[in-house]
Amino acid sequence: MTTTRVAVPRKGRPLEAVLERLAARTGTTELADDIISTLRYEKDLTKGNQSADHDVYHRLASYSDLGTPARPEFTLLRDDREGMPRRIVFDSVTVPTDHGEVQLVGREEPFRALRTHEFALGFDSADLVLEEVVELQQEALRTIGEINDRIDPLDTDVRVVTGLGDTVYHTLLAKPAVLDTQQGALDREFVRNYAGDICISPRYERLIEAVLGTGALDDITFTYPESGQEEEAAIAETGLGVYLTVTGSTAREYDLELGEQLFPSETVLLENDTERTPTTGRVAELFSEPTETALRSL
Known part of the structure; x- marks a missing residue:
C-alpha cells in the first residue's frame, strides 16, 4: 500500500488542527484526541502547571509503542524556556485512508522541509509563509487567497493549497x-x-x-x-x-x-508543485472541506 508522508508541526494549535481534520475524514477521533491530550499535558508539565509521577523518559516510553504502527510516536526536544527542559513532542503516526496510508511526520519547520523537497505535502502556519517568502508591496495583503500571487516562483516551489479554518x-x-x-x-x-x-x-x-x-x-x-x-x-x-x-x-x-x-x-496545507503526484493530489483533497475552494486546482 502506498504511504504518503506529510510534514506537520510537532506541537501546538496547527498540529491539533491537522489531527482534527484528518480524524473527521477517517474516523480516527480517538487517536487524534489521544495525541492532543498527551501533548497538552506535556505542555502543562513544561510550564509547571502539572506534576508527574514518572520522569520524562518513562513517560516517553509509555506513550510510544514502536511495535504498533497505528499508534503514535513521540520524541524529546529541548524547550526554549528557562533551564531548557526536555519536552515531549509529536514524532509520527500512520493512518489508513481511502487514498492509501498517510503518515504525519513531525518537523520543527514543516514549510522549510517542503522548500528543500523532503516532502510533497505539509502543514504550517500561514504566518511563516508571510515571514519567509511573500513579496512586500505597497498594497496590503488581506487574505490567505492572495498569498500565492506574492510568492516568487524563482524563490520556492511551495504553494498554499487551502486553510484549515483554525483562525x-x-x-x-x-x-x-x-x-x-x-x-x-x-x-x-x-x-x-x-x-x-x-x-x-x-x-x-x-x-x-x-x-x-x-x-x-x-x-x-x-x-x-x-x-x-x-x-x-x-x-x-x-x-x-x-x-x-x-x-x-x-x-x-x-x-x-x-x-x-x-x-x-491559520494553519494552511502546503504543496511543493515539483513533487506533486496523482496520489499526493488525492491526499491533499482529503484535507479539504467539500465546501472549501482550494487556492489552487487539485
Missing part, C-alpha cells in the same frame, strides 16, 4: 487616547494617517509589513515588548499595536480597543 487574527489594538487623535475607525487607513510608534512582536515584523502594506509605514516606527513582557501590556504602553486575538478579553483588560482584523493566523 485567530492579527488585530489592530489601540488605547482610546490614541484613537482620539484622529477621526475614523481603527483600521489600515487609520495607520496610513498615523505617525508614531506601533508595538509588535519582533517575530512578526515582516508579516505586519505585508498585511499593512508598505505604503502605510512611511511615518511608522516599530517598537517591541521587553523580554518577558506581555504583548498587550507593551501595546498599552505604546498606545497602538498589532497582536493575535481570539476573544480580545486580555486586550480589554489593558483598556485597549479592538480594531480591524488584519490577517488570519
